[in-house]
Amino acid sequence: MNWRNSIVGCLWILPCCTVIAQPTMFPPVRGTHEMIAAANNFEVEAGYRILSAGGNAVDAGVAAILAASVTEQARFGLGGEMPLLIKMQSKPVIAISGLGTAPAMATVEAYRDRKPESWEKPDRIAPIPGQGIKSAILPGVLSGLLLALELHGTKSFAEVVAPAIEYADGFPMGEEFSAFIRNNQQILELWPASRQFFLPSGAPPLRGEIFREPTLASTLRAMARVEKKARGNRARKIRAVHDYFYVGDIAKQIAAHSEANGGYIRYDDLRKFRAETDAPRSVTYRGYEVFKPGFWTQGPVMLQALSILEGYDLRSLKHNSPEYLHILVEAMKLAFADRDRHYGDPKFSKIPEQTLLSREYAQQRRGLIDLARASLEHRP
Known part of the structure; x- marks a missing residue:
């Protein structure tokens, strides 16, 4: 392995x-x-x-x-x-x-x-x-x-x-950081500390400016x-x-x-x-053991999606083709639906971890994917 x-x-x-x-x-x-x-x-x-x-x-x-x-x-x-x-x-x-x-x-x-x-x-x-x-x-x-x-x-x-x-x-200001300040200037100006930190001269710092x-x-x-x-x-x-x-x-x-x-x-x-x-969660995907943090994060969404995708011959599809993307998106939608229903702080939430990461459950979820039509339902 x-x-x-x-x-x-x-x-x-x-x-x-x-x-x-x-x-x-x-x-x-x-x-x-x-x-x-x-x-x-x-x-x-x-x-x-x-x-x-x-x-x-x-x-x-x-x-x-x-x-x-x-x-x-x-x-x-x-x-x-x-x-x-x-x-x-x-x-x-x-x-x-x-x-x-x-x-x-x-x-x-x-x-x-x-x-x-x-x-x-x-x-x-x-x-x-x-x-x-x-x-x-x-x-x-x-x-x-x-x-x-x-x-x-x-x-x-x-x-x-x-x-x-x-x-x-x-350090020299990058474009992404500069754009963030420009785009959020009105909100940043509402709080004195934010205004002083992000807008020290009163205007958004420009790209390349020393911040x-x-x-x-x-x-x-x-x-x-x-x-x-x-x-x-x-x-x-x-x-x-x-x-x-x-x-x-x-x-x-x-x-x-x-x-x-x-x-x-x-x-x-x-x-x-x-x-x-904490002990990370993992699944085996095509011979690789993939690790993610526990259900106190969104990490297991990827693990669930990979388990669903393992049942498809993705290599036979052109990378980023409509068929390829359709399967990926539908698998992610199912995994995120489970996140919305089940994930949370394990100290306060009862999470069916073994079920969510099991091969049997992945096979069950895989059966919900229609290869010809995108689902508009939220299906945890």
């Missing part, structure tokens, strides 16, 4: 030579000893620097993801979420949940009884707002990264965060100092960084800001939060 493994969270690292496609603004980076695939050259450089300094794949992965939290604020940040898969040599694949949970005050009643935000359109008021402080979950990324670094890394937090700090001091994140740089430096001052072994020092963010001054600032602005996050939520390890 073959296996494939990945470090997931904006990044994959495997031992081989490298050719990385990049936007025209950024040159490709080539090597002969490692491979780092990431969304931009800053992340690749961060990971490569750590590998060159003797770090392992987890060290490099953490460095690259920290760099992404600076250079990809359009879609990723330390306040977000991060499911992580790690495969170390001669060890089983593990998953780390860097997903924040909902704060204790974010109850059904709280969302049902909430008043509309000033920026919400009257005809588009959802129970849980898609933007704003009431939609915030606990920041899980840093906790997940620190756990990965503690369990499987070799470098200190100060070492792996160094590239991210340099980028926070100033600085001084507050984030200061925060990352403070965490590195905490580690250096902490006593004990490497693991204790890394945990000191975690406590500084989730128990110390940063947690208190997050909680105070949330409460003052109508959010649901409180200090006790942050104090209790800690990323966890």
Whole structure:
């Protein structure tokens, strides 16, 4: 049986030579000893620097993801979420949940009884707002990264965060990030902190302009100092960084800001939060064992879809032909329907995992696909 493994969270690292496609603004980076695939050259450089300094794949992965939290604020940040898969040599694949949970005050009643935000359109008021402080979950990324670094890394937090700090001091703005700020300027201007962060000059930064994140740089430096001052072994020092963010001054600032602005996050939520390890889920697809994090993510959707697709001779179809795409889309629709019905936090939801990932169930679902007609039904 073959296996494939990945470090997931904006990044994959495997031992081989490298050719990385990049936007025209950024040159490709080539090597002969490692491979780092990431969304931009800053992340690749961060990971490569750590590998060159003797770090392992987890060290490099953490460095690259920290760099992404600076250079990809359009879609990723330390306040977000991060499911992580790690495969170390001669060890089983593990998953780390860097997903924040909902704060204790974010109850059904709280969302049902909430008043509309000033920026919400009257005809588009959802129970849980898609933007704003009431939609915030606990920041899980840093906790997940620190756990990965503690369990499987070799470098200190100060070492792996160094590239991210340099980028926070100033990096050339990319087109995607610039477009995100332009397209969301009206919303970003509603909050003083967002306005100061994304629009420091009052106008969206242009592509190629040096973009600085001084507050984030200061925060990352403070965490590195905490580690250096902490006593004990490497693991204790890394945990000191975690406590500084989730128990110390940063947690208190997050909680105070949330409460003052109508959010649901409180200090006790942050104090209790800690990323966890989990056994990944997997299926065998045409001889390959494919891994994904558990049902607390959307990952098993891919596993379910692959199990359905294994019953078709896709190689006989022209790649991206109408017939090929029809089968893929229908399989994904069935898998996503199951996600909507069954997936959730396993601490609160009863999920029929064995059934959903079984070959028998995949065969049953495969029988629902009409090769001549697209289904318009939601069929969990």
